[in-house]
Amino acid sequence: MKLELRQVTKRFGTLVANDRIDLVVEPGEIHALLGENGAGKSTLMNVLYGLYQAEEGTILLDGVEQNFKGPGDAMAAGIGMVHQHFMLIPVFTVAENVVLGNEPTKKLGVLDLDAARKKVRALSDRFGFDVDPDALVSDLPVGAQQRVEIIKSLIRDAKILVLDEPTAVLTPQETDELMQIMRDLAAAGTSIIFITHKLREVQAVSDKITVIRQGKVVGQAKPTSTAGELATMMVGREVDLKVNKSVAKQGGNLVLRVEDIHVEDDRKQLAVDGVSFNVQAGEVLAIAGVQGNGQTELAEALLGLRHVVKGRGAIALNDVYVDNQSVRQRLEAGIGYVPEDRKKDGLVGEFDIAENLMLNGSYGKPFAKGVAIDFASRDRIANQLIKAFDVRTPSASTQAQKLSGGNQQKVVVARELSREVKLLIVSQPTRGVDVGSIEFIHERIVAERDEGKAVLLISTELDEVLALADRIAVMYRGKIVGIVDANVSRETLGKMMAGVAA
Amino acid sequence: MSRIEVTPGMFSQAEQKKSLKAPIVMAIVTIFSFVFFAILGPTTEVTFQITETDAFVTLPDLALPSNALGYSTAAIMVLITIASLWFGVTKKRVPQMFAVVYGLVAIVALLGWLAAGADVPVGFLLGNTLVLALPIILGGMGGIMSERVGVVNIAIEGQLLTGAFLAAVIGSITGSLWAGVIAAMIGAALLSTILASLSIKYLVDQIIIGVLLNVLVIGVTNFLYSQVITQNNAGLNFPGTFNRIEIPILSQLPIIGDAFFNQGAIVYLTFLIVPALWFVLFRTKLGLRARAVGEHPLAADTVGINVGRTRFWWVTIGGAVAGLGGAAITVGNVGAFGREMTGGLGFIALAVVILGRWQPLYVSISALLFGFAIIMRIWSNQINPVIPVDFITMVPYLVTLIAVAGFAGRVRGPAATGKPYEKN
Numbered sequence: 001m002k003l004e005l006r007q008v009t010k011r012f013g014t015l016v017a018n019d020r021i022d023l024v025v026e027p028g029e030i031h032a033l034l035g036e037n038g039a040g041k042s043t044l045m046n047v048l049y050g051l052y053q054a055e056e057g058t059i060l061l062d063g064v065e066q067n068f069k070g071p072g073d074a075m076a077a078g079i080g081m082v083h084q085h086f087m088l089i090p091v092f093t094v095a096e097n098v099v100l101g102n103e104p105t106k107k108l109g110v111l112d113l114d115a116a117r118k119k120v121r122a123l124s125d126r127f128g129f130d131v132d133p134d135a136l137v138s139d140l141p142v143g144a145q146q147r148v149e150i151i152k153s154l155i156r157d158a159k160i161l162v163l164d165e166p167t168a169v170l171t172p173q174e175t176d177e178l179m180q181i182m183r184d185l186a187a188a189g190t191s192i193i194f195i196t197h198k199l200r201e202v203q204a205v206s207d208k209i210t211v212i213r214q215g216k217v218v219g220q221a222k223p224t225s226t227a228g229e230l231a232t233m234m235v236g237r238e239v240d241l242k243v244n245k246s247v248a249k250q251g252g253n254l255v256l257r258v259e260d261i262h263v264e265d266d267r268k269q270l271a272v273d274g275v276s277f278n279v280q281a282g283e284v285l286a287i288a289g290v291q292g293n294g295q296t297e298l299a300e301a302l303l304g305l306r307h308v309v310k311g312r313g314a315i316a317l318n319d320v321y322v323d324n325q326s327v328r329q330r331l332e333a334g335i336g337y338v339p340e341d342r343k344k345d346g347l348v349g350e351f352d353i354a355e356n357l358m359l360n361g362s363y364g365k366p367f368a369k370g371v372a373i374d375f376a377s378r379d380r381i382a383n384q385l386i387k388a389f390d391v392r393t394p395s396a397s398t399q400a401q402k403l404s405g406g407n408q409q410k411v412v413v414a415r416e417l418s419r420e421v422k423l424l425i426v427s428q429p430t431r432g433v434d435v436g437s438i439e440f441i442h443e444r445i446v447a448e449r450d451e452g453k454a455v456l457l458i459s460t461e462l463d464e465v466l467a468l469a470d471r472i473a474v475m476y477r478g479k480i481v482g483i484v485d486a487n488v489s490r491e492t493l494g495k496m497m498a499g500v501a502a
Numbered sequence: 503m504s505r506i507e508v509t510p511g512m513f514s515q516a517e518q519k520k521s522l523k524a525p526i527v528m529a530i531v532t533i534f535s536f537v538f539f540a541i542l543g544p545t546t547e548v549t550f551q552i553t554e555t556d557a558f559v560t561l562p563d564l565a566l567p568s569n570a571l572g573y574s575t576a577a578i579m580v581l582i583t584i585a586s587l588w589f590g591v592t593k594k595r596v597p598q599m600f601a602v603v604y605g606l607v608a609i610v611a612l613l614g615w616l617a618a619g620a621d622v623p624v625g626f627l628l629g630n631t632l633v634l635a636l637p638i639i640l641g642g643m644g645g646i647m648s649e650r651v652g653v654v655n656i657a658i659e660g661q662l663l664t665g666a667f668l669a670a671v672i673g674s675i676t677g678s679l680w681a682g683v684i685a686a687m688i689g690a691a692l693l694s695t696i697l698a699s700l701s702i703k704y705l706v707d708q709i710i711i712g713v714l715l716n717v718l719v720i721g722v723t724n725f726l727y728s729q730v731i732t733q734n735n736a737g738l739n740f741p742g743t744f745n746r747i748e749i750p751i752l753s754q755l756p757i758i759g760d761a762f763f764n765q766g767a768i769v770y771l772t773f774l775i776v777p778a779l780w781f782v783l784f785r786t787k788l789g790l791r792a793r794a795v796g797e798h799p800l801a802a803d804t805v806g807i808n809v810g811r812t813r814f815w816w817v818t819i820g821g822a823v824a825g826l827g828g829a830a831i832t833v834g835n836v837g838a839f840g841r842e843m844t845g846g847l848g849f850i851a852l853a854v855v856i857l858g859r860w861q862p863l864y865v866s867i868s869a870l871l872f873g874f875a876i877i878m879r880i881w882s883n884q885i886n887p888v889i890p891v892d893f894i895t896m897v898p899y900l901v902t903l904i905a906v907a908g909f910a911g912r913v914r915g916p917a918a919t920g921k922p923y924e925k926n
Contacts, residue, residue: 051804072806087801089794090917101805102795103787152805207560 001062001159001191002027003048008057010040010047017043019215020057025160030182030192032206032223034199034234036302037432038405040215041195042084045162049081050074061160065079072101080153081162086145088152095120097137098152102242123151127184142292143174150181160191167201171290172462172494179205184314191217197234199227225305235435243439245446248470252281254319255423255454256302261313263294263301271297273478279423284445285454286469290497291460294478296340299427300457303329303337318422325497331360334422338412340458342405344414349401352381353393356400357415382420390416390440405436417448427458442468462493505691514890525597528604533584535608536576539615543569549725552757568618572594575611579604602867606903610875612894620885628761632769633835635866635873637662637844638826639772641851642858642865643779647820648694650783650860651813652796652918656712658819659848660719661690661821665828667723670839671731673741679833682741683768686829693719694821698814706920720842727841735838743837744768767832768826775823780862792816796916799923809923824848853902860915872898 003025010018017040025031035041046052048059050068059066062078068074071081079469088097095116104115109147120133129147129159137145146166155159163182167175180203181203182192202209202223209221211233218233231239257281263272271294289294300306302315304327314323317333325333339345346355358367359379366377382396389410409429416424426445430438446470449455459465465472466486473483474496481496530912550564562865582604589596613622623770641658648655657855673682693715700706731738753763783789792812794802799809800847831847832839850872875898882891 018688049804070806075806081804083804087798087804089797089801091797092790096790100790100802101807103790105787108786109788111790416597483723 003079003160003191003193004063005044005048006058006060008044008047008054008059009374010043010052010054011066016215018047021212021215021217023210023217025191025193027159027191028186028189029207030194031188032202032209033195033212034197034202034209034221034230036197036234039234040214042164044212045081045164045193049079049162075102075156075158076390078157078159078447079162080150080156080160082146082149082166082169084165086149088137088145091136092213094131094140094148094151095132095133097148098133098155102156103162107445110338112386120151121156123154127154127181129181142169142290143171143177143467146178147181150185154185154190156188157454159192161185162191162195164195165197166194166198166260168460169291171497172412172490173297174200197376197478199234200232203227209373220431225450231435238428239435239439240249242312243442243446243467245468248283248449249452250456251284252452254278255281255317255318256456257316257359258302259314259316261298261301261315262309263297263306264293264309265297270309270479272301275478275480276281276313277473277480277483278472279454280457281422282449282452283470284339284449284457284468285483286457286465286472288459288462288465288469289475293475295427295458295475297447297458298475299337299340299425301336302425302456303327327372331419334420336416336419336421336424337422338355338409338416338426340427340431342402342412344389344409347400347408350399351387352399353391353395353403354378354396356411357385357418360415363421369484385414385418389444404434406433409433409441410437413444417444421448421453423454423456425456425458428460429457430464462490465493517523519905522590524601525583525590528583528586531608532576532579532590534579535572535579535611538572538578539611540569540572543572543615545569548617548619549621549792550613551621551623551625552690555642563621568614571614572611575607575614578607579611582607595634598864605871611672616882618883622882623881624757625760627874627881628758629765630877630880631873632761632765633830633873634876635869636768636772636830637827637847638854638869638872639776639866640830641824641848642854642869643775644690644694644820644822644824644827645851645855645861646779646783646860646862646865647823648697648817649855649919650916651792651816652799652916652921652923653698653701653709653813653817654712654920655694655697655817655820656709656852657693657715658691658824658851659844660712660716661693661824662828662831662848662851663716663719663723663842664690664693664843665825666831666843667726667828667839668825669829670741670832671740673833674738678857679744682833683826683829685831687825690825690828691822694818694824695814697821698817701922702810702813702817705924706918707886716848723839724841727839739838741833743833743835743839766834768830771826775826776866783862785824787791793916796918799918799921803923813923824851827851841867856915857902868902871901874898 005021005023007020007022008018009016009020020127021044033041043045043052047054050071050073059068066077068077089100092100095113098120099116104112117133120131123129124131128192129151131144131147131151137148140148151305165176170178182194186192194206197439206223209223209230211218211221211230213234219232221230257277258277260274260276261272262270262274265271277285288297289300297306304325308315308323314321316322317335320333322330322333334452343349350357361367366374366381368374379396386393386396389415391407391410393407400411403411413429430443433441445455445457457465457468462479469486471483472486472488472493474481474493476497476499481499482501484492512891545567547565548568552564582600586600588594641662644656644661645655653840668689669682669686672685673679676682697708697711697715700711701708746766747770749763753759755763785792791802791807795807795809795812803809828844831843851869854868854872857868865900875895879891879895882894
């Protein structure tokens with residue numbers, strides 16, 4: 001089926017998320033939609049999928065104009081979508097999830113799950129998906145959940161399949177498998193729209209590339225284009241893809257010592273299962289791994305936001321055991337913490353920037369005099385930090401939620417680095433951040449290291465890990481598979497991320 | 503739009519953790535029961551009247567010394583406790599059946615001790631347990647229907663009261679009990695539409711609307727009762743009750759026959775509604791969609807299910823079912839409306855929904871426990887109990903507290919309950 005978008009415009013209030021976008025996808029083509037976070041890729045696809053209504057423009061399928069009132073219409077027309085955050089119900093089985101909304105029934109609306117199982121098996125066998133229709137979705141690894149999402153679209157006879165950032169949650173090996181699936185589907189005649197900001201994947205799998213920047217189509221590119229050319233198109237200027245950093249100094253003090261700790265997740269399951277490592281002053285230790293392998297719980301346990309299982313391991317900061325210390329005590333002992341989800345844990349969106357910048361020191365100097373806030377001092381500090389960290393904001397009294405992702409992250413980083421820290425824990429520091437801000441934040445992290453601070457970087461982005469780390473520890477299912485030097489190959493890391501020891 | 507992430511369940515196949523909560527609670531109750539009902543138990547005889555006098559098949563009454571009963575029940579309780587301990591130590595889940603049987607045995611022990619030197623009318627107790635539990639069961643079904651699609655229904659109390667009031671008044675005016683029942687269901691359903699539309703369309707906090715609706719209904723019914731109904735009680739508040747209908751053969755079953763199968767129409771309706779709700783929820787397309795909406799509304803939306811409409815209709819029909827529960831109080835049992843006569847049954851129904859894990863059958867069994875507590879209070883007053891009756895009345899509430907606090911394993915309701923679904 002041939003898809004054509006003509007002059008599609010979508011606004012949120014005064015913000016133009018999609019500005020007169022044209023896009024043509026031929027049958028059986030893998031068409032990459034490349035752009036930075038916030039460029040408008042997902043919005044455009046949600047318009048296509050009927051979740052949003054466009055203000056202007058038309059959608060044509062095989063030359064026929066479409067008018068989607070909701071996802072139901074889009075699906076009926078042959079459009080399938082695999083969302084970045086999976087649209088699966090964890091307590092349902094694969095078969096139930098796949099047929100939801102399109103259920104085979106016997107008399108009186110009684111579910112015909114046998115028919116559903118058969119359909120799932122047929123598709124699973126045809127494309128080699130290896131999915132058990134009776135498994136509960138919550139028991140499946142992420143890669144398998146994604147295949148369930150693809151089956152969900154195929155079972156509805158999708159002729160056009162949209163994959164929204166599909167590799168964000170996959171190991172490199174799972175990514176390769178997904179790419180093979182994409183090629184197989186395309187060979188069978190399905191058109192695929194592949195949304196991503198990862199240049200390597202675009203080059204590997206796509207037939208055609210459309211680059212979007214700030215809601216507008218900036219041009220087409222061929223998969224033979226170099227990464228540098230693609231990045232320049234995506235960002236709108238020359239980008240330095242490499243972080244300049246010198247070799248780490250050896251023999252710094254041991255700042256953080258983690259000895260065989262165990263941590264439970266919210267469901268009381270062991271998420272960190274006997275993890276040990278050290279971080280020295282003047283080095284960046286990166287914890288790599290696919291999302292959901294215990295990194296979140298590890299970071300929270302180090303800060304004291306989450307309890308370590310009693311009697312099983314210990315955490316020492318500068319040779320002092322901190323297991324029984326409160327979060328405040330640990331912060332005062334010199335931990336700086338950039339949480340992985342800035343909107344949830346890093347900032348109070350309704351507070352202004354000056355208020356957010358005082359959150360970790362609100363109880364004393366220089367932000368408070370006795371019980372009262374020292375507004376003059378607070379505002380002075382805020383303005384200094386805004387300048388030093390290049391936060392693009394109208395003023396210090398702007399609400400944090402009004403800023404772009406990159407600028408919000410700079411506020412968090414500014415707050416954490418403005419104190420005397422000995423250990424900096426940065427979790428996903430550049431997730432959902434524009435390229436300019438990524439460069440800035442990376443430089444600051446390296447600068448902290450060069451000043452002799454210990455840095456623990458937790459990241460699921462292999463590129464980021466390779467750019468910043470001096471040593472890399474790979475986490476898989478709550479354990480550390482191995483700790484290796486930063487000059488290790490991408491393939492080795494990929495295998496380690498799938499649990500194979502180096 | 504709320505962001506719901508599907509977390510990978512990579513650790514969920516891990517073995518069940520060693521949990522000794524259930525055996526510990528059982529051990530404490532067993533020791534208590536052994537000391538008071540067996541060792542210190544009275545030696546006077548207690549008689550269990552197992553069959554009604556006019557029954558087709560009569561079983562002899564069971565008469566034995568109270569402390570002998572205490573010893574034998576304690577022995578069974580010890581066995582079940584040990585078995586549960588074994589499950590706990592070997593890291594398996596204690597089967598739900600064990601807890602149910604244990605509870606029944608404990609109740610028999612308690613009865614035998616209370617009624618030492620007197621008769622225990624088993625049929626009478628069971629029959630009244632069912633009748634008194636009816637509003638809780640039906641209120642609970644209404645609660646399930648609402649919470650399964652993601653709307654917290656605090657207003658069950660108000661729906662019961664509305665149903666009780668309308669059934670009595672409309673039943674009296676029209677002279678038809680069925681007209682009263684239908685009015686009760688429509689009235690409570692309309693009340694639910696307020697909850698549904700405010701929470702779904704206008705995203706008002708569900709808890710606040712629920713509380714306000716309850717207060718509103720109490721105020722309106724009190725006003726009408728004191729200003730209108732008491733002026734003409736015979737004409738407006740004298741509907742009578744449904745006649746008992748004896749089901750052939752089934753009503754002749756020993757012990758439960760008369761109690762369960764010689765009852766009014768609403769009881770039989772409930773016998774149909776509970777399994778029907780289970781069937782619809784877990785075996786049909788409608789139910790799958792409803793549960794999807796309650797677990798992950800955005801996912802349901804992306805496959806073309808209308809979240810708002812689904813929630814609206816389930817909440818509304820749930821209200822009608824709760825309204826039937828209200829009718830069960832007046833035209834099913836008491837025969838007249840009284841001020842605030844639901845007296846918190848709606849809130850018990852709310853707790854029972856959790857205790858029964860949003861499953862129609864378990865919720866009904868839990869509701870029966872409360873019905874039993876109510877009839878125990880009434881009955882044990884008549885037999886000169888050795889302890890204050892209030893202690894016995896407390897038991898189901900304690901059970902609920904223990905169960906909700908995690909005794910029965912981690913209770914997990916529909917994931918999106920209480921969360922409004924906002925679309926861009």
